[in-house]
Amino acid sequence: MSVASESARPAPSAEERFEYVLRLADTSLIAGQRLAELLGHGPALEEDLALGNISLDLIGQARLLLALAGRIEGRGRDEDALAFLRDAPDFRNVALAEQPNGDFGATIVRQCLLDAWQLESYECLTGSTDRDLADIAHKAVKECRYHWRFSSGWLARLGEGTEESHARVRAALESLWRFTDELLTPDALDARMAVCGIGPAPALIRERWETRVAAALAQAKLERPAHQHYPWHGKHGVHTEHLGHLLAEMQFVPRAYPGATW
């Protein structure tokens, strides 16, 4: 790509950049909080540690992204203000991230579908013309690679395991599949960020996600569910009822004791 074509690209407004970074940040934050609920509840010590470590990575990514969003917004909101002092309709995470953990199979299916999306998204964002976003993506993508190895590895084991484990991941896949439409269906902001060279071309993400997930499903001997219409739009602040409950727990202390430190 030549320098001339780079400089000819349109530049997004601060509002657009804020909104876009918030989508990435909130998806990591909410997924990280969901996994944090499992601390001490993993099916085995190794899996407990794995889920806890992945949760930490996601929350770490969210902190970097929320801090960036706060700087873009320029109204003095830091990562804590954005994480703890916004209500559900202000959150921009994809609705898949907020779905409850369910059994271990459901947790693995959710993580698999989400990990594939984060991995492909961050891979593309390493080439973003937004230097701050590219730096964070370079860091995040390294972590997303082993998140994916963990979730897809377990999907294969559960899918190929016993009749019971297969039935459970198949049921989870059928139930969560409708939330994948949001990951792959671009809206005006996704399209605009792609034109600006900040975000990836939405068609590219869909193609790469489909390929990656299809391979994992084949290995796990699971059939891809039929397309289901998606009526929720977490990216636009329209969430399932689960997000409010998650936030009530996550935000309780800073809301009950504003400004508390220790």
Add this chain to the structure above:
Amino acid sequence: MVNGSPQDAAPATRVRQVWQTLESVMDPEIPVVSVVDLGIVRQVRAGQDGRLRVGITPTYSGCPATEVITQTIRTALDQSGFADVALETLLWPPWSSEWLSEAGRRKLETYGIAVERKETGTLACPRCASRRIERVSEFGSTPCKAHYRCLECLEPFDTFKCL
């Protein structure tokens, strides 16, 4: 003043003294290796205003030790007479386990944490040096470690993950 305070030293000397101070700051989770050994300290350089700046980078995005490390470095600098030295966080280039120093690698192995040999891709039990090992989990007690088991001496051990 007989030997002069760090503030009076020549710039190159001060940079060297700052590096020496940083070499004494140990990782809070693996207290045998310093933040320099781990490649967390990326640079010590003079800014445009002449003030020295220490550039540090987080290992993993969510490593809970990051803030403790930053505070420990700050305290060590203050106590060594470098209160005027600024700290800055650098995200680029992203931290890599390849930045672990040779000295750091030896210290980790002595401590009981195996480190994969990049050149050969080999990993050995830190206790009996056997290569008959198996991975228990890609995750461990801290983000930077994975959990292995030796099939020879049957002991479990940590390895420093490649990232």
